[in-house]
Amino acid sequence: MRWTGVIRIFVVAVTLLSIWYFAEQMFSIKWEAKSLQSLFGHEEAVVSVLTKKRPKCGNEKECPENYFAFKMISGAANVVGPSICLEDKIIMSGVKNNIGRGLNIALVNATTGETLGTGHYDMYSGDIKEVKAFFEPVKDGTLIFIATYDDPSTKLDTQTRELLTSYGSSYAKKLGFRDGWLFVGGKGLKNKSPFEQHIKNNKETNKYDGWPEVLEMDGCIPKKMNQ
Numbered sequence: 001m002r003w004t005g006v007i008r009i010f011v012v013a014v015t016l017l018s019i020w021y022f023a024e025q026m027f028s029i030k031w032e033a034k035s036l037q038s039l040f041g042h043e044e045a046v047v048s049v050l051t052k053k054r055p056k057c058g059n060e061k062e063c064p065e066n067y068f069a070f071k072m073i074s075g076a077a078n079v080v081g082p083s084i085c086l087e088d089k090i091i092m093s094g095v096k097n098n099i100g101r102g103l104n105i106a107l108v109n110a111t112t113g114e115t116l117g118t119g120h121y122d123m124y125s126g127d128i129k130e131v132k133a134f135f136e137p138v139k140d141g142t143l144i145f146i147a148t149y150d151d152p153s154t155k156l157d158t159q160t161r162e163l164l165t166s167y168g169s170s171y172a173k174k175l176g177f178r179d180g181w182l183f184v185g186g187k188g189l190k191n192k193s194p195f196e197q198h199i200k201n202n203k204e205t206n207k208y209d210g211w212p213e214v215l216e217m218d219g220c221i222p223k224k225m226n227q
Contacts, residue, residue, distance in 0.1 A: 057085040063220035068113055068143075070195075071218035074180045075099075075149030077211040082147035091115050092147070101150040102126060105134065108143040110186060110224035116142065124151045128160055135163060140188035141224050148181045150211070168193030177201060178210060182217045195219055 055062045056069035063069040071085045082104050083093040091106050092098055100120035107116040121131045138144070144167050153175040164172035167185035170192050175181055184195035199212040207213035 056088040057218060059218045061220075066223050066225070067220040068108075068223060069218075069220055070145070070184065072145065072147050072182045072184070072216070074147050074182055074197075074215040076214045077208040078150040082149050084145050084147055086115075086145075087113050091145075092118055092120075099149065102148070102155075103131065103152050104147045104149060105131075106145040107138060108145065110141045110143045110221075111226060113223070120149075123153055123155045126155055128155045128157055131160055132163075138187045142187045143221065144183075144185045144187065146181065146183040146185075148179070151178050152181055153177055153179060168196075170196060171198040174198070178212070180212045180215045182215045184217075184221065195221065 053062060057071035059069055059071055068087055070087075071083075073083050075082045078101065081094040081099040083099075084091050084104070084106050086106075086108060090096060091108075092104055098118050098120065100122060102121045102123035104118075104120045106118045108114065109116055117134070119130075119134050121128075121134070146164075154177060156172075156175060161172045161175070164183075164185070166189075167183075167187060168189040168191065169183050169185055171181060171183075175198070178201035180197075180199040180201075182195075182197045183193065185193045195217065197215045197217050199215060201210070201212055203210070205212070
């Protein structure tokens with residue numbers, strides 16, 4: 001009789017432990033599923049979050065195949081310099097220590113995306129001949145990125161403005177003292193570039209004391225496909 005009672009107690013204890021274990025497991029699974037659902041909405045969203053690619057250069061949208069992703073930011077007054085990003089690679093910035101007052105220019109192969117050269121040219125007290133010399137060896141099929149910092153125009157002469165216009169610029173001839181300007185053009189471009197922003201230096205509308213607000217531009221540039 002005594003052993004029977006012990007066995008019954010043992011069976012009851014095992015049963016209660018089993019019920020507790022399975023209940024705990026089910027509660028845990030439901031809680032985790034609910035937590036994921038509250039975070040991501042549903043299973044497909046979880047997969048989407050895990051597999052979604054971040055657009056290059058921090059752009060809002062991903063570029064299609066056979067396009068270059070780019071992002072440019074002009075200088076802020078005479079304090080923070082500009083930056084140029086192409087295909088998730090910073091090619092000009094203050095961190096890279098390859099920018100300066102005036103015109104900041106990067107030359108890129110329009111087929112491969114290879115950076116062919118960079119330069120910064122002081123357009124307030126520098127020599128415009130240096131800009132002309134930089135552009136002289138540029139060949140057809142070269143992308144030209146320009147971001148301004150502080151003053152981009154004092155030393156610009158008519159010949160250089162015409163040259164920049166031939167690269168697809170709509171504003172090179174209008175660029176004035178301390179204007180903001182971002183431009184992507186190309187040697188041999190037959191039409192005006194769609195990638196250009198310009199803002200006038202105007203004391204009535206300037207965001208900073210003697211300079212307009214910062215310009216920011218991003219987009220997708222079609223690669224030049226070899227024939």
